[in-house]
Amino acid sequence: MARPTPRRSALAGASPITPTSDTKKSEQALRPEKDTSTDKRKWRHKVSFYQDPEDTERVRAAILHTMLTEEANRNLSQFINDTVMAEVERLEAKYNGGKPFKGVPSGEMPRGAAAK
16 A cells, blocks of 8 residues: 655745745734824833842832832832932932933943942
């Protein structure tokens, strides 16, 4: 009895890196059109910093234990933003007559040992 010939896959010869034109068309059909003219949301800029792990644990604990109080910190980002901005307002009141400091673009701050 002769062995049956294997069926050829529809994916034979296709590359996972360069999708077929049919795939591109179906992906485009699934993606909704973006209307950027009405998207006026303000996206927050991500900022990161270094902190001792023990201090980070204390921050998380403070947030967790005050979520249901009048402090009502919902998450780490809100807590850090509110805390930092309160300190910025204090410094502006002390050193700039209560007016906001002029903004400093990213990359303009001194780094490393020069900052000390």
